[in-house]
Amino acid sequence: xxxxxxxxxxxxxxxxxxxxxxxxxxxxxxxxxxxxxxxxxxxxxxxxxxxxxxxxxxxxxxxxxxxxxxxxxxxxxxxxxxxxxxxxxxxxxxxxxxxxxxxxxxxxxxxxxxxxxxxxxxxxxxxxxxxxxxxxxxxxxxxxxxxxxxxxxxxxxxxxxxxxxxxxxxxxxxxxxxxxxxxxxxxxxxxxxxxxxxxxxxxxxxxxxxxxxxxxxxxxxxxxxxxxxxxxxxxxxxxxxxxxxxxxxxxxxxxxxxxxxxxxxxxxxxxxxxxxxxxxxxxxxxxxxxxxxxxxxxxxxxxxxxxxxxxxxxxxxxxxxxxxxxxxxxxxxxxxxxxxxxxxxxxxxxx
Amino acid sequence: xxxxxxxxxxxxxxxxxxxxxxxxxxxxxxxxxxxxxxxxxxxxxxxxxxxxxxxxxxxxxxxxxxxxxxxxxxxxxxxxxxxxxxxxxxxxxxxxxxxxxxxxxxxxxxxxxxxxxxxxxxxxxxxxxxxxxxxxxxxxxxxxxxxxxxxxxxxxxxxxxxxxxxxxxxxxxxxxxxxxxxxxxxxxxxxxxxxxxxxxxxxxxxxxxxxxxxxxxxxxxxxxxxxxxxxxxxxxxxxxxxxxxxxxxxxxxxxxxxxxxxxxxxxxxxxxxxxxxxxxxxx
Numbered sequence: 104x105x106x107x108x109x110x111x112x113x114x115x116x117x118x119x120x121x122x123x124x125x126x127x128x129x130x131x132x133x134x135x136x137x138x139x140x141x142x143x144x145x146x147x148x149x150x151x152x153x154x155x156x157x158x159x160x161x162x163x164x165x166x167x168x169x170x171x172x173x174x175x176x177x178x179x180x181x182x183x184x185x186x187x188x189x190x191x192x193x194x195x196x197x198x199x200x201x202x203x204x205x206x207x208x209x210x211x212x213x214x215x216x217x218x219x220x221x222x223x224x225x226x227x228x229x230x231x232x233x234x235x236x237x238x239x240x241x242x243x244x245x246x247x248x249x250x251x252x253x254x255x256x257x258x259x260x261x262x263x264x265x266x267x268x269x270x271x272x273x274x275x276x277x278x279x280x281x282x283x284x285x286x287x288x289x290x291x292x293x294x295x296x297x298x299x300x301x302x303x304x305x306x307x308x309x310x311x312x313x314x315x316x317x318x319x320x321x322x323x324x325x326x327x328x329x330x331x332x333x334x335x336x337x338x339x340x341x342x343x344x345x346x347x348x349x350x351x352x353x354x355x356x357x358x359x360x361x362x363x364x365x366x367x368x369x370x371x372x373x374x375x376x377x378x379x380x381x382x383x384x385x386x387x388x389x390x391x392x393x394x395x396x397x398x399x400x401x402x403x404x405x406x407x408x409x410x411x412x413x414x415x416x417x418x419x420x421x422x423x424x425x426x427x428x429x430x431x432x433x434x435x436x437x438x439x440x441x442x443x444x445x446x447x448x449x450x451x452x453x454x
Numbered sequence: 455x456x457x458x459x460x461x462x463x464x465x466x467x468x469x470x471x472x473x474x475x476x477x478x479x480x481x482x483x484x485x486x487x488x489x490x491x492x493x494x495x496x497x498x499x500x501x502x503x504x505x506x507x508x509x510x511x512x513x514x515x516x517x518x519x520x521x522x523x524x525x526x527x528x529x530x531x532x533x534x535x536x537x538x539x540x541x542x543x544x545x546x547x548x549x550x551x552x553x554x555x556x557x558x559x560x561x562x563x564x565x566x567x568x569x570x571x572x573x574x575x576x577x578x579x580x581x582x583x584x585x586x587x588x589x590x591x592x593x594x595x596x597x598x599x600x601x602x603x604x605x606x607x608x609x610x611x612x613x614x615x616x617x618x619x620x621x622x623x624x625x626x627x628x629x630x631x632x633x634x635x636x637x638x639x640x641x642x643x644x645x646x647x648x649x650x651x652x653x654x655x656x657x658x659x660x661x662x663x664x665x666x667x668x669x670x671x672x673x674x675x676x677x678x679x680x681x682x683x684x685x686x687x688x689x690x691x692x693x694x695x696x697x698x699x700x701x702x703x704x705x706x707x708x709x710x711x712x713x714x715x716x717x718x719x720x721x722x723x724x725x726x727x728x729x730x731x732x733x734x735x736x737x
Contacts, residue, residue: 157634157637176637177638178637178638178639178642183638183639186634187631190629192635192636192650192654193654194653204639207640207645251635251639255639
């Protein structure tokens, strides 16, 4: 994990007046599962296409294994891409689809066959080797697309929204499956996704992109617990925001209540204090407290989500009560309740 | 209720086709088995003579010649048309409609006028000869008009727009990520074309080819005008039987064979299209 495999250095890409990628620097390490996370239009797909060789950067370098590959065409890069649409060849069987990339390497027939069989075992589709793509389910097609890229044993495997087309349950299974396969093959994966949960669950490290710029990168825990900006805090997970103003070293909310935060604002600055719903509690006396009226509750099985209207925030704030907490202290719509949270769980961002 | 509606809606078309397509075809089929009257007309006695005559080396030769001309025209039209369709499909999407419009533009003028235009182009004092002279060529040009080549040129020219449209359809529907996938897996441009794009667009090629072939093999206007009666194609022969030789039964027999060839080809084409679009789903 410590050896750098890929260096992205000052890469830029413009389409007409649009700066799709506006100067990105990123190191990706050997054997890493890396996620590029961003909303649509953030530039994540453009960056991925540059890594695959379908777009040439207007400036900067893409260095793979110490070699600048930014101008090498896709068919000469040790990089493979699993397309969002899977892009399976409809006129070829599953086995022919997978063998295609090996045939391009002009490997001996016997070797191609054994590698195809081997990868079919990994994705557990050996019994469907003779089927055409349109005779497969969405999940099976996804695995064929993965196998077709993986069988080439690339230095770097790129996955463009690999789970986007699958239903929720299958997506959960495939997240773990992808991680298992990545470990087993020891190949560096870079996944592009707009789904922050997917990024957190699968990746060793996550980079958040916005408007073609790198906003923050780090482990899922770092990104979730220590978002570097208001945007990142809002984009990853759910966050409660309280508009505040700094007065004499304290953060004062709109209704005058004082909020203690782990990170300070500079003197007199306008900003927001932020806290995660799961950090709010009904029982623990902590530095911060706020009283409000329950406007809605939603039962999610795992937890009870309580929406609280308080004068300290323009939007109702959300707290998540675990099933056992909710049983110990029932909360109903219309109740007036006080919630507590610790200063160390509170972040403050300037506006 | 919902089951019957399509039937009501189809009735006018079915009546029309039955009255003006199926019935005449059956009449032609029947005609082929009767004897020719001594002064033209039909003698209603059963005979196989007309059918046997089709296989006479003289007429079988004309069939083969027609098939050769039609096949050559279809092949040339497909090569040119596929390339054009590929270029149109690769153009920016807002320009594709304009390019297609220009590709089919010749259709809006009369077939005869367009074919006559080629006479003007190809004759000894025509445009081609003029250009050759202007370029400084003062030798003897090979005879162009009233040759097999002129007929092929005319047929390719007339049916090319069909081929462009037929090939454009599957090419424009191709997911660009599929060609990219081939590149990504190590395929060069030519390999990607040969192993991925071409096989996926076979239905368009088959449709275009069969279309030109079927329209060419039965054509009698182009061979008459550009071939100058130097050689006959099946269409001319059928025309002659009905309108000059007054041998309706033999004309009918020739027509039946022509129709049979066309039907066979259309069946093959349907088969090829189904195969290329992948095997049927099993679930």
